[in-house]
Amino acid sequence: MVSYREIQASNELISDANAPRVAVFVGGTSGIGQLTVKALVNTGVSIRIYLVGRKSSEERIQTLIDELQAINPQAEVIWTEGEISLLSETKRICEVIKAKESRVDLLFLTAGYIPFGERKETTEGLETVQSLEYYSRMLFTTLLFPLLGLSENPRVVSVLSGGLERVTSINLDDLDLKKPGNFGGVAAQGQYGTMNSIYLDKLATNHTDITFIHSWPGAVNTGSVRRGFGPNSIMVWVIRLLLEPLLALVSYSDNESAQRHLFQSTSAAFGGRGIPWKGKPGVNSREQETTGLFLVNHKCDCTPNTRVIPVLREKAQTKVWDHTQEVLRPYL
Numbered sequence: 001m002v003s004y005r006e007i008q009a010s011n012e013l014i015s016d017a018n019a020p021r022v023a024v025f026v027g028g029t030s031g032i033g034q035l036t037v038k039a040l041v042n043t044g045v046s047i048r049i050y051l052v053g054r055k056s057s058e059e060r061i062q063t064l065i066d067e068l069q070a071i072n073p074q075a076e077v078i079w080t081e082g083e084i085s086l087l088s089e090t091k092r093i094c095e096v097i098k099a100k101e102s103r104v105d106l107l108f109l110t111a112g113y114i115p116f117g118e119r120k121e122t123t124e125g126l127e128t129v130q131s132l133e134y135y136s137r138m139l140f141t142t143l144l145f146p147l148l149g150l151s152e153n154p155r156v157v158s159v160l161s162g163g164l165e166r167v168t169s170i171n172l173d174d175l176d177l178k179k180p181g182n183f184g185g186v187a188a189q190g191q192y193g194t195m196n197s198i199y200l201d202k203l204a205t206n207h208t209d210i211t212f213i214h215s216w217p218g219a220v221n222t223g224s225v226r227r228g229f230g231p232n233s234i235m236v237w238v239i240r241l242l243l244e245p246l247l248a249l250v251s252y253s254d255n256e257s258a259q260r261h262l263f264q265s266t267s268a269a270f271g272g273r274g275i276p277w278k279g280k281p282g283v284n285s286r287e288q289e290t291t292g293l294f295l296v297n298h299k300c301d302c303t304p305n306t307r308v309i310p311v312l313r314e315k316a317q318t319k320v321w322d323h324t325q326e327v328l329r330p331y332l
């Protein structure tokens with residue numbers, strides 16, 4: 001087990017010599033993504049961060065960017081506006097970044113929420129949260145491969161539910177949960193999380209130079225639980241008044257969550273490259289200590305889920321891969 005003290009000690013070693021120089025945060029406008037951006041900037045390193053998010057958050061984010069630049073003038077935080085639930089916009093944003101950068105060291109993906117409430121589709125016909133938590137994340141990863149490939153220590157971190165896969169948590173007959181009765185908050189989170197792991201596992205076999213992490217953050221009181229309900233829904237108040245005070249008792253503090261995700265973004269514990277790690281090396285989804293896909297839980301332990309992943313690899317991977325390729329093809 002990795003202790004929090006070890007995590008803090010590792011993060012204290014982050015310097016210009018080993019930190020990511022160019023990072024892309026998709027979902028860094030709130031929650032775990034924003035906490036991690038702040039922690040990274042607070043290390044004082046020279047870094048360029050593309051903070052990608054939707055128009056409605058732009059004004060609020062400008063204040064944050066001003067604060068971050070004041071804390072660390074060596075950090076350049078570039079607001080990159082785009083409607084990230086749309087794959088056409090994902091492609092456009094990647095083109096903007098590709099036109100400016102010759103490499104990307106860290107891609108950090110956190111957009112999404114639990115889709116309690118009604119099923120809502122984007123104008124591209126995808127369920128909004130499936131697009132945010134799965135399709136758009138896989139498209140960002142794929143389109144930025146050419147820049148990640150030019151980094152010395154490229155890393156992709158997708159924050160959702162790594163290690164929580166179950167053979168029964170994926171509906172292979174209805175991958176987009178479109179059929180009546182198949183969609184719901186819990187079913188959707190299981191489906192999108194499992195699809196993340198299966199697809200990233202395959203990408204990792206094709207891109208052995210990259211460290212992939214699918215992280216399960218545990219409980220962090222970011223307000224994510226209530227996002228699925230409309231702003232005027234009574235459920236928002238029920239969650240605020242009843243559930244969130246309870247969640248706060250079992251949640252990681254903002255700072256600890258930030259430090260844990262900073263560790264996952266920089267430590268050599270995952271694949272051997274990054275901030276030197278003297279503890280037990282993490283094992284990937286193929287139970288190896290080399291690069292690959294690391295399923296990392298809220299304690300920052302690798303949980304390769306050895307009873308489930310091989311079964312999913314055999315029974316589900318081809319179907320998920322082919323279906324995802326079909327959805328992403330127009331944007332590749």
Ligand SMILES: NC(=O)c1ccc[n+]([C@@H]2O[C@H](COP(=O)([O-])OP(=O)(O)OC[C@H]3O[C@@H](n4cnc5c(N)ncnc54)[C@H](OP(=O)(O)O)[C@@H]3O)[C@@H](O)[C@H]2O)c1
Nearest residue numbers: 027029030031032057110111112113159160219220222224
């Ligand atoms: N927090 C937890 O306890 C927890 C536990 C397990 C898994 N997770 C998962 O981990 C991921 C990160 O969680 P979090 O707590 O950091 O989430 P969060 O605070 O709710 O923030 C997620 C990000 O998603 C963006 N987003 C939400 N809806 C959007 C939409 N319709 N269009 C575009 N962007 C949208 C937000 O943008 P704006 O800032 O513009 O709103 C924000 O940048 C999520 O997928 C969540 O489901 C969280």
